[in-house]
Amino acid sequence: MSTLPAIDRSSRFKTMRREVGRALGALVIALLVAFVVVLLTSKAPFEALNVLLTQPLSRPRTIGLWIDDIAKLTVTGLAFSLVFQARQFAMGVQGQVYIGALAATYVALSPLGASWAGIPLGIAAAMLAGAFYGFIPGIAKAKLGANEIVSSLMLNYIAIELCNYLVRANLPKPQAGVLTTNDFPDSAVFPTLVANTRIDLSIIFALVAVVLVWFALYRTSWGLKLRLVGHNARFAEYSGIKATFIMVSAMTASGALGGLLGSMFVQGQTYGKLTVLFEGGLAFEGILVAIVARSRPLAVPIVAIFYAYLRQGAQLMNIRTDVPAEVIGIVTAIIILLVSSSYSLNFITRLFRRGPAASAAPAAAGGAAK
Amino acid sequence: MMELFLTVFSAAFFVTVIRTTTPLLLATLGGLIADLGGALNVALEGMMLIGCLTAVIVSVYAPWYVAVLAGLGAGALLGLIMAFFAFRLKADIILVGFAINILAAGGTVFALALATGGDKGTSINLQSKAIPAVDLSFLSGIPVVGPTLSAFLSGHSVLSWLAAILVFAVWYFLYRTPWGLWLRGVGEYPAAPEAAGIPVNKIRTWSLIVSGALAGLGGAQLAMFNYVGFTRDMTAGRGFIALGAVLLGARHPVGALLAALLFGAFEALAVVMPGLFNDIPAELIRAIPFVVTIAALVLFSIRAQRALALRGVK
């Protein structure tokens, strides 16, 4: 009897080790590919690689940028994890970020923004707006069966265009023609935690969000229901769980996180105002974070630490060498492809060994078809 | 209002609509082929974008038609990659699609910087070529209708004419050839073609390759006719609009044509309207296709539900 829990724990440990191994393997493969690309294209490839891998730690300022990225990637990773755990492919985090940012901006630029309420109200407004924006594809799917992938993608673009319009035509601007709003009053901007860096309240919010999402998923009955729906929706219905309600609420909660991220963008030290297209594609990188973390909230910040480091390294490489930062897109794509597929480290060797045999099989089938 | 009326019914506006429609239509046909084969191709956006850049870069060194083929080939290659990961390595096809979109968003900027020696936003320093327009001005020689005919039909991209032919070709392929039958069978009920000895995964792979090729072709049109040159994220959601157009067009090539025309017209309006009316914001007009797509999605879902209800299923 006493050995049972030990076996239990050791098997869990084994799965975890395998997952970590797969993720690290994917990272190494992706970096190798990126390195080959750099090697082929850069005049000083080793210098570039050196910057990529070591420079984010070189100065307090760069460390600050890194930590700011960790915070943002953590939140988008959590948002995707929530819907992925319920087995919904809602892709609406980007739209929620813009809508949330807009809501936060209206609060920050209102008289309330100049008071103590600027930060809490801004965040609350952003989260509410994001939640509403996450709710729409959820309810459309639950009530009508409308594909949540397509509807959430469309909502992303609607949010971006809405943001573009409001910034250009509605929100107060320092001068005509610029596509950014007035700076928020100090009372509506997250205070820095370490002077002269971008490290602000965002990282605290991100960590609180990690704990909250973990708690919600693993310590509340709502979370257990959500995970059961994700594992097997039919079983959930059989057990008396209202699967559609869970799906909608998961997408709504995820939307609130997206909204929070919007507020972190505009109310954070980086901007302190609303600019068009401020998000720069970061929201979608939450897919990578969530997938590599296997949608586990506690693993999300760990993955975010690694990934944010790469992102910052790439930015610095961009500034200091001839290699553009966007090379990181290749790394991201390869990691998603590998981690989400059935690849395993020994699969690669099998793939090459099986190559000729596999190509012979369809030919045989084709022959039989005649 | 009169002004708008005159604009919308002018030949110039018609030519603009055809121009804005063409890349969308090509991508929509690509989305349609994948959709009928049973895969939601969310990577259309990335495939188009990579098609754009490939075409632009190749056009610097080669004739325009080689560049167009290169754009097409790039899309097809991405389709093959997608199929490999989704069918051979059993990855979720939606995630694979987004990986390709992310690869495209970053990869194009990276590759552009390499090609231009450091420019990251645009290819303004590259001498890229354009796809020639088909000049039919000789039609104006025809009495009475000649000038009108010439004004409406002349000046379209070669690819616009090709896209129009492709609508018919795709329709013919889908509904008149055995392979079209196989593809639709695989998408609707794979067990049936499987039992008939049809290689289901091979069909699916080909559908993604063709889907990518069409999206790449749309990219070539976008970057070598609508605009000449590459700008980062220049597809601006057209790949996703194409996904919506597939649904709005009721999964039929002619429907795809109509849906693409509708969305193309909105895009053209967004170009001309702000010049006419200062109070109608271009951003909101640009958002219309996305709103229409959601409306179409909801409408079709309601219809599907009602059909089920008619059969007595709750």
Added chain:
Amino acid sequence: MALLEAIGIGKTYPGGVVANDGVNLVIEPGEVHAVVGENGAGKSTLMKILFGIEQPNAGTLLLDGKPVKFANPREAIDAGIGMVFQHFSLVPSFSVYENVVLGSEPKAGIRLDRHKAIAEVEALSEKFRLKVDPLPPVRTLPVGQQQRVEILKALYRNARILILDEPTAVLAPQEVQELFVAIRSLVAQGKTVIFIAHKLPEVLEISDSITVMRQGKTVGQVKTREVTEKSLAAMMVGREVSLRVERKATDQSERVAAVTGLRVVNARGTEVVAGLDLNVHAGEIVGLVGVEGNGQAETLEAITGLRSIAGGDIQVAGRNVSSMSVLERRGLGLASIPEDRIAEGLATGASVAENLVATRLNDPRYVRSGLLDLKAIRANAQKLIERFSIRVGGPSSAVGTLSGGNMQKVVVARELSEQPKLLLVNQPTRGVDLGATQFIWRTITDARDAGAAVLLSSADLSELLALSDRLIVLYRGKIVAAFINQPDLSPETLGAYMLGLSTQTSEEMQVALK
């Protein structure tokens, strides 16, 4: 010489389930050969082997006296074997002729030669008397015509041997007669038909020879004219004395479940439960007897709340539950062991502890103000793992890592961890080894002895006879007979009613329908 011969075929599935064990089959050219046996006797597996879907672990297949091996259906098709499954392989939106030619289309250039395809389909349907219009989409056709399309598909591919897997199961009586006309015309034109069935009158009517299977083995092969329904039924069911489980005398006065006039309509719009009246009392097990698909599963689902009802009333513990949610019904003391544990009874990716508590997420012992009491959930799992001797690493192991029998024990443990008022059970021991079967039987009987009302459905007659106090036979969604279970009640008696050969008068039924 036999056309097709199977010698000593053995098939064991990866899970350890032995589906075929030393099966022999001899098919003569130009005959209709029936393969009969109860559900789970191994008929379907044998047919899948003949058609190349499954590969045998032992034995040989001879076609025209030469050994053959089919790696996939394509090879079987090319060898002249065609198969019509119970679940048709037709693309719903395709027209009849498109479905028939799919995969081997006549071409004119690159075009599908539509006229030739239609003409060929018409010619085939004329020749073999399988009347069907080639143009409409198959989804608009009645089931009987869809089946003809499937047969045409096989004939279009030049099948010499046609395997029909329970073809009459989905057909109305007139359609059955039409099918038989077609089969006779097929045989008259030199085709050979293998006919899988468990409805004996049909088998006797259409076949020339019969192979009987039981528990994965062939019991024997006979000429149809030499057997009667009775002797055939005896061969099918076997003579072994079935296990009877010890049952205590219980107080059966309280009526726990009362179903009146229940009607259920399925997705196709067919009425699958047609006005059912049924009571289940505390302390008794009521067995629902019937060939699969005669409304048993739908009745159970309707009572659980998983299927909406088209008419009638369901009362549990004196309350009308017809409009209650699954959870509310469970709150009244309803528990249910579903037919397909992996698809419906478990979340295989979640842990054992989570699965064991999934139906009690509004129980204050495990959930208070929305928060999980992990200690209690874990303790509950520990307790149930021991009580039901589930072999598992521990409460947090994923259910997917367990064997079939242990997975089923998890389901049973969850549903019976607390004494239910009403227990619904569907196929409790399908694909479960003997040891686990005994254990599950004991558990269900214990629940009954402690006062639960149990409604049991099973494809296994010996299970029903071993466990039930009363037996109710369903045929096409209606009750055709009811019995009080006594030692002299034989499977043959039940079989006659299951197969629709006879119906009790309402007076006869009343005795056992309290």
